[in-house]
Amino acid sequence: MSEKKQSTRDGFGVGLLEIAANNPNVVGLCADLTESTRMQAFADKYPERFFQVGVAEQNMIGVAAGLALAGKIPFAASYAAFQPANSWGVIRTSVAYSNLNVKMVSSHAGLATGPDGATHQSLEDIALMRVLPNMTVIVPADFEEARRAAHSAAKLVGPVYIQLSRYGTEPITVEKSTFQIGRSTRLLDGIDVAFISSGAILSNVLAAARKLAEIGIHARVINMSTIKPLDKTAIFEALSQTKMIITVEDQQVSGGLGSAVCEMAAGVATDKIVHRIGINDSFGESGLPEELLKKYHLDDDSIFTQTQELLAKFS
Template identity: 50%
Template sequence: MTKKASRDGFGKALLELGEKDPNIWAVSADVSESTRTHWFAEKFPQRFVQVGVAEQNMAGVAAGIASCGKLAFISAFGAFSPGRNFDQIRVSVCYNDSNVKIHASHAGLSVGPDGASHQMLEDIAMMRSLPNMMVIVPCDMEEAKKATLETAKHKTPAYIRTSRENSPVFTTPQTPFELGKANVYRDGKDVAIFACGLQVYEALKAAEELKKKGIDAAVIDMHTIKPIDSTIITQYARKCGVVVSVEDHQIIGGLGSAIAEVLCEKCPTHLVRVGMKDSFGESGSAFDLFKKYGLDAAGIVKAAEEAVKMKAGGFGLFKGSLGRFSKEDELHLDIE
């Protein structure tokens, strides 16, 4: 199977967009080769702006370009954008509903040896909290290309998160992609595994291992975190009775939290979240880190088995009362 970095898909799409539309601009904060915007810069230097190590300025420049009726793509490492320019993204881009697309590469543990300072594990939480912002986390190079092309059709801010690590390209140009609509890559009835980014492939491998153990797992690619596909979440929560979320991100505020919000409001179901548990990363190869922090196939198998055991113990889909709270459990406060 071919292995390519998802950032390559972004770079290819940006170049394709630039060839078709003279209103496409790109703005980079020093790392154009690493984020693949250099392909665009080499062909369209008159529509490329290099601001240097100035991520806040990059967001402001892009918002200005958008105010002139253009579509601006900004690109940097996730640790620096939105890590260092969140205020400018919030005010200059989102508050004005500017037509700016933000590409963050080198996100999550997958940046590997660069270590904790560069492993952006909080960005999904930050970006999905912003009004007007779409949040997309593609699973491979092909999906990253489609995501970039699709966001260009919308005149609202969008955040596209990609990885540096070469990973299996298991989708094809013909694989359907629609913003806000998840892709079911494997059906199942015992547990539903919702994943994003590189963890989608790990989830598919986990499903094969679970099959050997007699567990039929569904695997759903949640490439769009915002707007979230609440329909597919509730559908598989009801079908499987238990849910697992997997992400290369903190379990606080990311995909798992987005799914939990849907389940709480529409279909209360037990959820096991796989991700970084309120901790920073460390230096190491991407896949060694996935293994250490339980984000590989083996870690997902363990989480799915835990979820299935909870369902067997009566803690899956809540069909009746949501608790055993009684009158005697009330706290009696002396309030005047």
């Protein structure tokens, strides 16, 4: 029986309320997307701690930087297509360069944004944010992990970017699951192939891994919920203990999680293959999330088929 599907943006909204109840320095900012980013409950409960800046992402980051300098812990929320895309220069100089305690939270990332189409489907935000010095980048897999990621971000002093999804998924983690910035979790174990993934797309990876198990291919599934800093140990173990690594992301493969893993693997003497599954130098389009993930070969059946082909080719 399937459990209720919830999105990572929902988990963040719950986590933010929990944090705010215990820390009066936590403040919220939004660029005219309060309900969509799940900050409405915070705004309703703490109106004196909420700042609606309107459609002005650059200004929002500037205000957040000022609040951080005043000792507050600002959570600034928008869509990933607008933050960091519209505000990257301000993030770079006012937040990352200054190493300020600003938490940037961006929803509606990836193809799973669906009918809103290419202009609102951010496929590049991970690449934009992980390149910045001092920046921590988190991509939680489900509701519960997003809730805990909000707590961890509030405790970490320094810039943090949290990518969230509009797309609801069944639970992958549970309340007692561990979450630590910079550490991955192993959801399934196997020696034939290691999947490294993060975010809502991880549910498709798990489904593909279970289908592979039915035909005798045993996959390790790693939830790399922190893109920066990466869990080096998990990557090195996957290189040494499995036949190949396959990264899966609802992002451009250039500059995203797959690139980060390849960069790490390049520093190790190994003959193992690292293959990246994701968006290959193209924009998205309008459609239902399930339709788009299938068209761009990110549904569980496509991951299942691609894995078989790769193992047959390189094993």
